[in-house]
Amino acid sequence: MDVNFDVKHGLEGVAVAISSISYIDGEKGKLVYRGFEIEDLVENSNFEETSYLIWFGSLPNENELDFIKSMLSKKRELPKKIVKMMKELPKNAHPMDVLRSAVSLLGIYSEKTNSSLENAINLTAKIPTIIAYWYRIKNEMKLIRPREDLNHSENFLYMMFGEVSEKSDIFDKALILHAEQGMNASTFASTVTASTLSDLYSIITTAIGALKGPLHGGANERVLKMFEEIKSIDNVENYIDSLILKGEKIMGFGHRIYKTYDPRARILKNWIKNLFINERIEYFEIALKVEEYVIKKFKNKKIFPNVDFYSGILYNYFRIPSEFFTTIFAMARIVGWTAHAMEYKKNNRIFRPRSIYKGPKGLKYREVKGVEN
Ligand SMILES: CC(C)(COP(=O)(O)OP(=O)(O)OC[C@H]1O[C@@H](n2cnc3c(N)ncnc32)[C@H](O)[C@@H]1OP(=O)(O)O)[C@@H](O)C(=O)NCCC(=O)NCCS
Structure with missing residues (x-):
């Protein structure tokens, strides 16, 4: 090695x-x-x-x-x-x-x-x-x-x-x-x-x-699917708990760099909130409840909504x-x-990282019987 x-x-x-x-x-x-x-x-x-x-x-x-x-x-x-x-x-x-x-x-x-x-x-x-x-x-x-x-x-x-x-x-x-x-x-x-x-x-x-x-x-598409499956705010806690139990990630949460609220998610959420004053925006209430519950559940891991959590609600509003x-x-x-x-x-230089080899070494080739070259 x-x-x-x-x-x-x-x-x-x-x-x-x-x-x-x-x-x-x-x-x-x-x-x-x-x-x-x-x-x-x-x-x-x-x-x-x-x-x-x-x-x-x-x-x-x-x-x-x-x-x-x-x-x-x-x-x-x-x-x-x-x-x-x-x-x-x-x-x-x-x-x-x-x-x-x-x-x-x-x-x-x-x-x-x-x-x-x-x-x-x-x-x-x-x-x-x-x-x-x-x-x-x-x-x-x-x-x-x-x-x-x-x-x-x-x-x-x-x-x-x-x-x-x-x-x-x-x-x-x-x-x-x-x-x-x-x-x-x-x-x-x-x-x-x-x-x-x-x-x-x-x-x-x-x-x-x-x-x-x-x-x-691809997370934004999965987030909307999650809202569709949750259907009602009463199901949010059970749904999230079952994902946690299965060890699955909650789509639209977490980020390698942002260890606080993703600024893009905050901006999107505010726009949707403003639209919500005059009309009902599909899935927004469910999203708010999911956000509150996930932040509470993952308090120690600093997991917050990312851009993909709220973008789908907006695109759905545009009928996409x-x-x-x-x-x-x-x-x-x-x-x-x-x-x-x-x-x-x-300032180009070709990317060429390494992988560390952990496989076998020193094997000798042996012909499979019955196979002609
Ligand atoms: C975005 C993402 C890939 C970042 O991955 P990463 O930087 O490798 O972060 P990690 O997976 O190491 O996460 C650190 C910890 O938080 C947990 N975590 C991170 N995101 C989570 C999520 N969405 N749901 C549940 N747990 C999450 C991890 O399980 C890990 O826990 P552990 O330390 O106990 O093993 C990851 O947060 C994720 O899969 N999010 C869901 C998909 C998503 O929304 N992607 C869009 C990103 S803009």
Whole structure:
């Protein structure tokens, strides 16, 4: 056995890059993009402007903002061949599988460019179209083509449901909240692919695969399933107790870095609370009870709601089916993934960690009888 190496299980506490994209204070519950606190950005910015900030490192001036808005709105349509292939897919395919496959196909059918930034903008513009087209193909509805006169979020909700939502600004702010989060699992996975000097489409295909897992972005879909199963606030305690008894994790709780309330969860919860003043928001009362009970039960482990605990309630409010929730996460996080890939490549070194071998040694090959080479 190699004795010269420590295993850092899950790479906890290991820094793999120097970055100026975002900063997280896990003890104080702070998230900062390029020096701006997330609370400031969701209050005052929009998805296009925040994307520019994350990619370029500073807020755009008027011309730069016009440039990014126009680039993002002009590149929304998908190549016809990809739409044709999507129509051939089985209708029960999971939206994250479809998104991963369509991004991979875009790597083949998009105009060839060596500019990572152009590819990043192209993917950011097209991911909402892939999601909305798949929603409509799956449900055998006529596709709604993108409209250049609408902003990123308005256009996405329009392509999904055929109308311009009056509340698209809340959806837009939710995208800002999800756009970046340091060296999380999907960003790390995609940075590994970037470190081999692979292309941006391969990098983002890697990221989507990693995001899909229930311990990462896939948690938001599971959270809604949990609320559906709980059905009523009277069942909350029994339901949570039975998960604890089975040794299962409670979805939407816990975080490697935040050891206090995730600031994104707090912001989402406040928006939902404000909406709740005028109308009943499905599952919100159950969520509040789950939160209270889980925090109490895990007092010693510092487990609090993370972003995935409240995001599903908001998406459900927008009529987005739960199996599409993680694709909405990807639609925002594409900005962080691409920013990290571009940043890492400026000072690139291929990732090549070790594993410690504990298997047998010195075995001798023996031919299986009766098998001819
Ligand atoms: C996010 C997550 C993967 C972080 O994992 P991690 O940093 O490896 O944390 P650990 O699993 O080591 O957790 C530390 C302790 O808290 C417990 N814990 C963490 N999250 C928990 C949860 N959601 N439910 C129950 N217990 C949890 C662990 O069992 C562990 O307990 P132990 O020390 O007695 O073994 C983990 O909290 C989790 O699985 N959460 C649920 C999935 C989720 O919501 N993911 C979205 C993240 S944004």
